[in-house]
Amino acid sequence: MGEDRSPVVKNGIGDHSLNAISPGLPAPDEADGPWDGDPPHAAGRVCPSRLPLLLAAISGGITMLLQWPVLASEPVFTRMNACVTVGMVVLGSYLIIQKRERFTGLAFVTAGLCWPVVALDIYPGWGPYLAFLFGGGATYFVPVIWGILRYGRPRLAYRSERLYLPLCALLTTGASLALSLFIRPEWVGLPARARWPTLIASPLAATAGGVLACLGFQVLAWYLFALVRRTMREAPPTRKDAIRPLCVFGVVFGFGSSAVYTIAILAPSVLPVHTVAIVTGAFALTLACGLGASIIRQDLITARVIDRLPYSRTPENVARYLKDVLKDESAELLYLDPDSSGLIDADGRLRYVDEELHTNRFHTWIRGSDGARISLLMAHPLLRNDAATLASLAGIISILTENARLQAVLRMRLEQLNATRIAQQHSFEQARQRFHRDLHDGVQQTIAAARMDLGAFADATTPQDYQRAITQLDAKLRLALEEVHSLKEGAQPPELRSGLRPAVERVAAELRLPARCRVTEADLGVLTVPVYYLIRESLTNVHKHARARIVDIEVATDGRMIHVAIRDDGIGGAAARVYGGIGGMRHRVEELGGRFQISSPAGAGTTMKASLPCVLS
Amino acid sequence: MRVVVVDDNDVWRPSLVAALASGGITVVAETSDGMELLMLLPSLGPEPIDIAVLDLRLPPTWSDEGIQLARELRRRYQELGVIILSGYERDVQLHHATQALSHLGGHGGMGYLFKDRTSRSSLRSAIHRVATGRLVVDPLFSQQATAEYRDQHSATKDFSDREVEVLDLLVQGLTNKEIADTLYLSIPAVERHLTKIFRQLLPAEISGESSVDTRRENRRVLTVLEWLRRTGHLT
Numbered sequence: 001m002g003e004d005r006s007p008v009v010k011n012g013i014g015d016h017s018l019n020a021i022s023p024g025l026p027a028p029d030e031a032d033g034p035w036d037g038d039p040p041h042a043a044g045r046v047c048p049s050r051l052p053l054l055l056a057a058i059s060g061g062i063t064m065l066l067q068w069p070v071l072a073s074e075p076v077f078t079r080m081n082a083c084v085t086v087g088m089v090v091l092g093s094y095l096i097i098q099k100r101e102r103f104t105g106l107a108f109v110t111a112g113l114c115w116p117v118v119a120l121d122i123y124p125g126w127g128p129y130l131a132f133l134f135g136g137g138a139t140y141f142v143p144v145i146w147g148i149l150r151y152g153r154p155r156l157a158y159r160s161e162r163l164y165l166p167l168c169a170l171l172t173t174g175a176s177l178a179l180s181l182f183i184r185p186e187w188v189g190l191p192a193r194a195r196w197p198t199l200i201a202s203p204l205a206a207t208a209g210g211v212l213a214c215l216g217f218q219v220l221a222w223y224l225f226a227l228v229r230r231t232m233r234e235a236p237p238t239r240k241d242a243i244r245p246l247c248v249f250g251v252v253f254g255f256g257s258s259a260v261y262t263i264a265i266l267a268p269s270v271l272p273v274h275t276v277a278i279v280t281g282a283f284a285l286t287l288a289c290g291l292g293a294s295i296i297r298q299d300l301i302t303a304r305v306i307d308r309l310p311y312s313r314t315p316e317n318v319a320r321y322l323k324d325v326l327k328d329e330s331a332e333l334l335y336l337d338p339d340s341s342g343l344i345d346a347d348g349r350l351r352y353v354d355e356e357l358h359t360n361r362f363h364t365w366i367r368g369s370d371g372a373r374i375s376l377l378m379a380h381p382l383l384r385n386d387a388a389t390l391a392s393l394a395g396i397i398s399i400l401t402e403n404a405r406l407q408a409v410l411r412m413r414l415e416q417l418n419a420t421r422i423a424q425q426h427s428f429e430q431a432r433q434r435f436h437r438d439l440h441d442g443v444q445q446t447i448a449a450a451r452m453d454l455g456a457f458a459d460a461t462t463p464q465d466y467q468r469a470i471t472q473l474d475a476k477l478r479l480a481l482e483e484v485h486s487l488k489e490g491a492q493p494p495e496l497r498s499g500l501r502p503a504v505e506r507v508a509a510e511l512r513l514p515a516r517c518r519v520t521e522a523d524l525g526v527l528t529v530p531v532y533y534l535i536r537e538s539l540t541n542v543h544k545h546a547r548a549r550i551v552d553i554e555v556a557t558d559g560r561m562i563h564v565a566i567r568d569d570g571i572g573g574a575a576a577r578v579y580g581g582i583g584g585m586r587h588r589v590e591e592l593g594g595r596f597q598i599s600s601p602a603g604a605g606t607t608m609k610a611s612l613p614c615v616l617s
Numbered sequence: 618m619r620v621v622v623v624d625d626n627d628v629w630r631p632s633l634v635a636a637l638a639s640g641g642i643t644v645v646a647e648t649s650d651g652m653e654l655l656m657l658l659p660s661l662g663p664e665p666i667d668i669a670v671l672d673l674r675l676p677p678t679w680s681d682e683g684i685q686l687a688r689e690l691r692r693r694y695q696e697l698g699v700i701i702l703s704g705y706e707r708d709v710q711l712h713h714a715t716q717a718l719s720h721l722g723g724h725g726g727m728g729y730l731f732k733d734r735t736s737r738s739s740l741r742s743a744i745h746r747v748a749t750g751r752l753v754v755d756p757l758f759s760q761q762a763t764a765e766y767r768d769q770h771s772a773t774k775d776f777s778d779r780e781v782e783v784l785d786l787l788v789q790g791l792t793n794k795e796i797a798d799t800l801y802l803s804i805p806a807v808e809r810h811l812t813k814i815f816r817q818l819l820p821a822e823i824s825g826e827s828s829v830d831t832r833r834e835n836r837r838v839l840t841v842l843e844w845l846r847r848t849g850h851l852t
Contacts, residue, residue, distance in 0.1 A: 404704040440703070444704055445628060445704055446628050447733065449632035451734070452636050510676060
């Protein structure tokens with residue numbers, strides 16, 4: 001039963017993660033595992049893993065002693081009963097001791113200890129009657145007792161699950177109890193002289209009751225099938241493989257035992273009492289085996305948590321490890337930037353807490369050794385049902401985060417530096433272009449105009465003409481000098497000197513676009529220029545193509561991101577048509593580490609959105 | 618002569634208007650952008666406009682609104698002469714010039730000049746040449762085009778050096794007499810060169826002396842276009 005491996009792995013991880021577990025997860029019970037306190041084989045103590053064997057030996061012995069009179073004459077019957085008892089008790093005590101599944105374990109132990117009652121028909125008096133009652137229902141006592149003990153616990157989350165248990169109790173024990181009032185023991189193949197609480201010995205009532213009881217068993221079997229299917233569907237990815245054997249054998253058990261009882265009740269002559277007990281016992285054993293297989297599989301799956309631990313803890317390796325261990329391709333770990341308290345993914349890109357938490361995925365904060373949040377684990381929504389795996393992973397992720405976070409932060413810084421560099425490059429390039437434009441539109445034209453005025457001397461005839469020509473020429477040359485001086489100043493475009501908002505409003509006015517501007521007053525630093533040119537290009541596009549009645553211009557910043565949005569109510573369809581330089585705009589935004597979106601359904605206006613991470617000026 | 622002027626530079630425009638006015642040219646409208654001019658047009662009276670002097674770059678986007686405006690004006694006045702007067706930018710001008718020369722529509726004269734290479738006298742003479750339906754391109758273009766053509770076709774001897782000189786002057790919109798005066802040739806000599814040039818550059822039905830094709834009237838314009846096309850400045 002994997003006793004050599006599982007306690008070490010399971011308890012080891014469990015204890016390890018205790019100090020770092022996140023508050024949303026239930027902490028495992030106080031551990032008495034081998035790493036906590038005394039070494040496992042301390043003198044004078046029974047090793048926990050030997051207790052199930054001891055219990056099995058005792059219960060097996062009792063069962064064999066109980067069946068002593070027929071031990072030789074009915075070998076299959078007696079051995080099967082002993083096997084079922086031993087199997088159930090071993091499994092139940094293992095669950096209690098190693099898995100801390102106290103209630104489930106107790107249910108199996110109880111069912112195992114009750115099982116030998118089916119052999120009581122070899123004794124006179126009330127023996128056959130008890131054997132009849134238990135033989136009909138003992139297999140179902142397992143879920144009944146289990147269910148009643150655990151009733152209302154979070155594991156039985158659905159009303160249908162809670163309904164299944166009383167229904168089980170009613171249909172199994174209730175049916176055999178009621179049926180016993182209308183039959184004689186010899187009708188079901190029991191000794192005729194046995195004590196029996198018959199009220200009315202009516203074959204008709206007995207047949208009717210039998211049919212009802214059989215229907216009840218069918219209902220239980222199909223109900224169980226439906227529950228199992230739902231459990232499989234809703235199982236977290238980490239558990240799916242592990243619970244499969246239990247589910248399969250559970251369904252086999254449900255249909256198998258209900259079939260046996262149906263035959264036994266409707267045609268008692270076909271199946272003798274002991275044969276019924278043997279077959280149902282076999283089905284009960286398969287259920288126990290299914291559970292055992294599930295436990296082993298779960299242990300093996302849990303063992304991967306350690307087994308696949310990456311040696312080099314880069315953000316990529318950690319991401320791959322989590323996807324692997326959680327069996328979930330959408331799983332990812334986002335590192336908390338200690339400085340900005342933003343989130344960073346494995347590629348060093350910034351993410352936003354609000355956006356991430358709004359998705360429907362499961363998330364849990366991972367805490368460092370000092371208890372502060374250091375990362376955010378995002379995974380499949382069903383993973384929230386697997387508290388055990390999460391608890392065992394929390395500590396490991398905490399350690400992995402401490403290692404990988406530095407690299408992720410470094411990457412993010414590098415990306416930011418790169419973005420800053422490109423932003424500066426842009427602003428240099430734009431300054432150069434602006435210089436050329438100013439030169440061309442300003443001083444060059446002024447001098448050309450002066451040259452044109454020079455011709456006035458040739459046309460002049462009176463001294464007044466000469467005087468006027470000289471005055472004009474002088475004014476132009478002075479203006480040219482001023483323009484040369486202003487060329488030497490300022491890297492910022494002159495229109496931005498009074499701020500982004502007036503500049504944007506001026507562009508809109510020049511393009512004759514009715515605009516609603518909501519532009520932040522915050523200083524956008526070196527990004528002001530690229531943001532301004534982005535808006536100007538976008539508005540030029542609107543002017544040229546959109547035929548809009550109104551344009552909404554929005555620039556906002558939260559200190560970490562700058563959000564730009566330009567919406568118009570024009571003809572849309574920008575993606576379909578050639579829409580001036582959209583590719584270039586996207587390229588420039590992405591170069592700055594930002595994101596660029598355009599949505600332009602035909603006839604419904606165009607919305608351009610860009611978000612740029614703020615960079616250090 | 619009735620002229621409209623569109624230029625957004627408030628320093629240059631008054632100088633330009635003054636230069637035209639002092640040469641006896643009537644400026645019937647001066648505006649700083651094309652929309653304004655188009656709105657003014659109905660109020661300018663029934664007589665046709667002879668020449669539009671337009672800046673290449675105009676509001677609102679300062680790209681090639683001048684050419685767009687010229688196209689619109691040509692649609693309204695088929696015979697209108699257009700002069701695009703632009704600031705000098707070496708890289709992009711050829712593109713705009715070829716656009717202007719090849720796709721304007723209508724059949725008036727056409728000029729493409731640079732503000733800082735134009736004086737009062739050269740501007741006036743260009744205006745008069747364009748008004749008679751001729752093509753005037755800044756000599757810089759033809760010089761540049763010729764230089765490039767020679768670099769690329771050094772092996773082929775389609776034209777003699779003298780013929781290239783004649784072509785250059787033809788591109789600048791000079792008449793036969795002006796070409797003859799500039800190169801110190803006799804007029805018949807210039808005509809001989811031109812005939813050879815036409816034959817080289819134009820299809821036989823247009824270039825031949827006996828041709829009755831109506832396009833024969835436009836031989837000079839077609840030759841300039843073909844020359845610019847061959848030198849890669851017209852696509």
